[in-house]
Amino acid sequence: MFVPVVLGIDPGVSRCGYGVVGAEGSALSARACGVIRTPPGDPLPDRLAALQVELEGLLTEFRPVAVAVERVFFQTNVRTAMSVGQASGLALAAAARAGIPVCQYTPNEVKQAVAGYGAADKAQVQAMVARLLHLSEVPKPPDAADALALAICHLSAGRFRAAAGQKLSDGGAGGGSGFTSSAPLPGLARAIAAATARGTGKKERS
Amino acid sequence: MFVPVVLGIDPGVSRCGYGVVGAEGSALSARACGVIRTPPGDPLPDRLAALQVELEGLLTEFRPVAVAVERVFFQTNVRTAMSVGQASGLALAAAARAGIPVCQYTPNEVKQAVAGYGAADKAQVQAMVARLLHLSEVPKPPDAADALALAICHLSAGRFRAAAGQKLSDGGAGGGSGFTSSAPLPGLARAIAAATARGTGKKERS
Numbered sequence: 414m415f416v417p418v419v420l421g422i423d424p425g426v427s428r429c430g431y432g433v434v435g436a437e438g439s440a441l442s443a444r445a446c447g448v449i450r451t452p453p454g455d456p457l458p459d460r461l462a463a464l465q466v467e468l469e470g471l472l473t474e475f476r477p478v479a480v481a482v483e484r485v486f487f488q489t490n491v492r493t494a495m496s497v498g499q500a501s502g503l504a505l506a507a508a509a510r511a512g513i514p515v516c517q518y519t520p521n522e523v524k525q526a527v528a529g530y531g532a533a534d535k536a537q538v539q540a541m542v543a544r545l546l547h548l549s550e551v552p553k554p555p556d557a558a559d560a561l562a563l564a565i566c567h568l569s570a571g572r573f574r575a576a577a578g579q580k581l582s583d584g585g586a587g588g589g590s591g592f593t594s595s596a597p598l599p600g601l602a603r604a605i606a607a608a609t610a611r612g613t614g615k616k617e618r619s
Numbered sequence: 620m621f622v623p624v625v626l627g628i629d630p631g632v633s634r635c636g637y638g639v640v641g642a643e644g645s646a647l648s649a650r651a652c653g654v655i656r657t658p659p660g661d662p663l664p665d666r667l668a669a670l671q672v673e674l675e676g677l678l679t680e681f682r683p684v685a686v687a688v689e690r691v692f693f694q695t696n697v698r699t700a701m702s703v704g705q706a707s708g709l710a711l712a713a714a715a716r717a718g719i720p721v722c723q724y725t726p727n728e729v730k731q732a733v734a735g736y737g738a739a740d741k742a743q744v745q746a747m748v749a750r751l752l753h754l755s756e757v758p759k760p761p762d763a764a765d766a767l768a769l770a771i772c773h774l775s776a777g778r779f780r781a782a783a784g785q786k787l788s789d790g791g792a793g794g795g796s797g798f799t800s801s802a803p804l805p806g807l808a809r810a811i812a813a814a815t816a817r818g819t820g821k822k823e824r825s
Contacts, residue, residue, distance in 0.1 A: 456715075457711060457723075458711040458712065458714055458715035458721045459715050461708050461711050461712035461715065462711075462712045462715035462716045464712075465712045465716070466716075485701065486697060486698065486701075491692060491697065491700045492692065494697045494700040494701050494704060495691065495692075495700050495701075495703065495704035495707070496704065497701065497704065498700060498701035498702065498703065498704020498705045498707075498708065499704045499705065499707060499708025499711070500708065501701070501704075501705060502667050502704065502705025502706065502708040502709055503708055503709065503712060505663060505664040505667050505668075505705070506664065506667035506668045506670075506671045506709060508664055509662075509664035509665050509667065509668035510668045510671070510672075515664045517663075
């Protein structure tokens with residue numbers, strides 16, 4: 414059975430988090446997550462080139478139906494903004510060149526989608542990521558958990574279903590899969606609400 | 620005769636300036652310049668992908684021995700910094716992946732190198748670009764002139780010669796070309812000083 418996956422990217426040059434989430438109906442699962450690091454001592458162009466190669470590798474390996482990249486508006490300084498911009502530019506361009514739909518989400522949108530409210534703190538979001546993905550502990554490092562949260566955010570946003578429907582119809586595969594509406598995944602909002610109601614710190618019962 | 624060229628890039632998503640400068644001894648010449656524009660109405664990922672394709676095309680077409688990209692530290696806002704970061708990241712990564720040495724220069728370094736002092740205004744720098752490249756008028760649009768200035772800056776910085784020497788020895792071509800030292804191009808500093816002394820607004824006599 415074809416299980417569509419979404420790739421989340423938390424962009425950065427020194428540390429770029431990625432997370433791959435599969436959606437079988439409304440059941441989510443973590444397929445992979447981690448952090449791409451580039452050596453701080455290397456020249457910046459070489460680091461960016463290495464990052465780009467790794468990002469392209471993720472697209473080739475997991476063939477996501479969509480990519481979700483963190484959109485950062487506010488940074489403590491312009492230097493950080495430049496660096497995040499460089500990494501996010503590579504991610505956005507790589508997805509577009511591979512013909513994969515790509516969306517950006519602000520940290521607040523991710524918190525809202527995953528934890529149910531935009532003012533949630535990092536620990537709450539990470540605990541929710543573990544719960545929604547039926548993981549026994551919070552994924553580490555934090556960049557990887559943040560990337561998984563981005564993928565979950567995209568799945569909950571409903572754009573995924575539109576994108577997946579487009580991909581399936583483009584490829585001529587599997588009619589009647591249900592991936593044709595732009596509504597959120599059925600049950601996911603309910604799962605998020607239920608998991609939120611159970612409070613932070615408890616594990617998902619599965 | 621092999622005339623090495625340097626590609627200057629003034630990065631931006633809406634408008635990305637490029638300029639190709641050839642150096643035959645100390646005589647500089649403009650080989651090409653222009654602006655890559657991406658439609659503001661298109662999705663950002665598509666615009667970045669299109670920009671990346673164009674940048675790769677410039678590297679393939681002109682095979683520069685080095686690339687010079689503007690380094691921007693200060694921006695009026697973080698949104699602009701993100702956008703410049705995205706474009707510069709694509710330029711830096713494209714050059715590194717093509718195996719071409721790439722350097723970044725701040726606007727002040729460019730002004731210092733081309734006009735002789737870091738506080739020069741845009742019009743003075745552009746007039747100097749026209750003079751040094753023996754052009755009858757200032758290249759338009761300004762992004763293209765800025766990109767040519769970046770290439771001239773790199774040529775005057777001397778790193779070019781080291782890079783060109785490396786490329787020549789890597790490729791096994793043309794020993795004894797003199798591209799082995801890291802000193803600035805002979806005569807270029809003198810040419811800049813002489814052109815500066817003639818003042819703004821006069822054309823280069825050729």
